[in-house]
Amino acid sequence: MNATRAKERLRERRKQVTTDLDELGDQVEDGQVEPSTAERLRGVYAQELAEIDDALAGLVEAPVHKTENPLAAERVRGFSFRGLLGASLLLAGLTAVIVWAGSGSGSETDAIGADTAFSNATSEAGVISIDTMTTEELESILANFPDSATALLALADRYLSEGDRLGALDHYLTVSLGNSSSQDRSRALAGVGYLSYVTGQYEAASETLLQSLALNKDNTEAMLYLGNVLLSGFDDAAAAIPYFERVIADPLTPPHIVDAASEKLVDALDKQG
Missing domain, CATH: 1.25.40 (Serine Threonine Protein Phosphatase 5, Tetratricopeptide repeat)
Incomplete structure (x- = not known):
């Protein structure tokens, strides 16, 4: 993604976060959001705004250029991704907010x-x-x-x-x-x-994927990802195996997801011994 496009996305996101922050007071008055939840949201929004501002500043200081090294490209192209992801995950650790968001x-x-x-x-x-x-x-x-x-x-x-x-x-x-x-x-x-x-x-991933499954318990893609988090992120093969097995057992699971789950199941069983 080039610098101009990245700036546009960050500015659009900043505008949306600012609007959400401004609307919190009305949502509390209308009873849509609990005061305690609103306080947590204000903190998250403030953190996200700071991350976006840092990312925008980074774009000015580090313009995108061609490189043969894919890792170097990730550092240039993905400058803000890790920070922005951590800041914008209202969903990770704020599951009550996700329920309210709808x-x-x-x-x-x-x-x-x-x-x-x-x-x-x-x-x-x-x-x-x-x-x-x-x-x-x-x-x-x-x-x-x-x-x-x-x-x-x-x-x-x-x-x-x-x-x-x-x-x-x-x-x-x-x-x-x-x-x-x-x-x-x-x-x-x-x-x-x-x-x-x-x-x-991994903590953010597991909480978000559990929320995904709370909304749709048959989401085999979420099951696969959660199994991966448990296996590779937390080194918990025993906890991961049931998710891979459920993915494989569901007749509606797309073939490519079945294949991925089958490979991971073999890895998990090997690791479990």
């Missing part, structure tokens, strides 16, 4: 309506599957349907596959803290949990 402005009906409009638009455009759309096409159509969880998740998955972790995180957070269906929010939380896991934030 009762903010708008409703699940509004979110479903946005998804329906998005689906109708893609059908009219002759799109058979959003998987066939380019990243630019997804970004363009999301601009017209910014509340569509389907579009947000598709673009988040695409960004993740392209190595744009910050872009993926932004969209996963948008869905997980919005008014989409429990299934969509579970998917988004699984994405955030995975990003926590691959950056070594």
